[in-house]
Amino acid sequence: MKKNSLKKIPQLSFVLALSFIALIACSSDSVDDEITEDIANNDDADDDSEEVVTELHAAYAAFNSDAVTVYLDGSEVVIETTGLPNHETIYWGEGNSLYKEEPDVALTPSIMSSNNNATTIRVDATPNLTGSTVQTELGTIGIAVSGSSLFNDQEGGGALDQAAASLDWTGAHIGPGVYHYHLEPKAFTNDDDNLVGILLDGVFLYGRKCSATGDYPTDLDASGGHTSITQYSDGEEEYHYHIINEVYSTTGSYLAFAGPFQGY
Ligand SMILES: [Zn+2]
Ligand SMILES: [Zn+2]
Structure with a gap:
């Protein structure tokens, strides 16, 4: 019994470690995405402020x-x-x-x-x-x-x-x-x-x-x-x-x- 449970610990650690790496990979991907979106939004905002209004109120x-x-x-x-x-x-x-x-x-x-x-x-x-x-x-x-x-x-x-x-x-x-x-x-x-x-x-x-x-x-x-x-x-x-x-x-x-x- 003791032997078996000891054997399982490294396996579990390995799985946990893999999941953790996957998590980091996922979150860094989404951060990159957000930064890209922010840059895109800023470009839009700049365009808006210089936009030519074509009709008087x-x-x-x-x-x-x-x-x-x-x-x-x-x-x-x-x-x-x-x-x-x-x-x-x-x-x-x-x-x-x-x-x-x-x-x-x-x-x-x-x-x-x-x-x-x-x-x-x-x-x-x-x-x-x-x-x-x-x-x-x-x-x-x-x-x-x-x-x-x-x-x-x-x-x-x-x-x-x-x-x-x-x-x-x-x-x-x-x-x-x-x-x-x-x-x-x-x-x-x-x-x-x-x-x-x-x-x-x-x-x-x-x-x-x-x-x-x-x-x-x-x-x-x-x-x-x-x-x-x-x-x-x-x-x-x-x-x-x-x-x-x-x-x-x-x-x-x-x-x-x-x-x-x-x-x-
Ligand atoms: Zn009013
Ligand atoms: Zn006056």
Whole structure:
């Protein structure tokens, strides 16, 4: 008995050793395969980022074509604008056909004709929603459908409410630079789901309501964004921002966009 069992041990070891070698061989094969696949995927990703987009998003058709020129350049969309809006404001100045008398507005020293309002922005045709968020900065954060710039909730480094008296009926004014909106631009969105504009991160901004439900969205992130269909997305769900339905300070109106960007 003792002799027999001793005899079996080397045999068993041999079988185990063979199995082990087979295991190593198998696993190293599959590791090689994975590495090959990874390299292939990386090549694909590089190709995608340089891919030429051939069709402008349907939402660009809603922009004021008298002021705005939009075209594709590789994977980017170029938006050139005169900055001159297609609606009335006191900031056109007396004598202009779009001049609007607004006795309650504490006019800044500038009017439309005293400044150069032109701006050009370039945005990704396909926003990158996987990276970290980016804070908005002073100056143009997007172009509205009217052709004028969108600004954030700051005015010259301070809170906007200090400059609120100079905002016209549509939440805009002129500082040293371009005519721009800080609040819900009532000239083209007033408690509805209308398109407001395109922001620097390539994400579209809509009014306080969503066309997907006809109501105020209840699933917005900190930027006012969510994913659903829109009137311009051809039935596809896509990420977009809304003007957040919260009255800002003592303005009686709503911030257009305070950030952060999600699409950089
Ligand atoms: Zn301002
Ligand atoms: Zn929506």
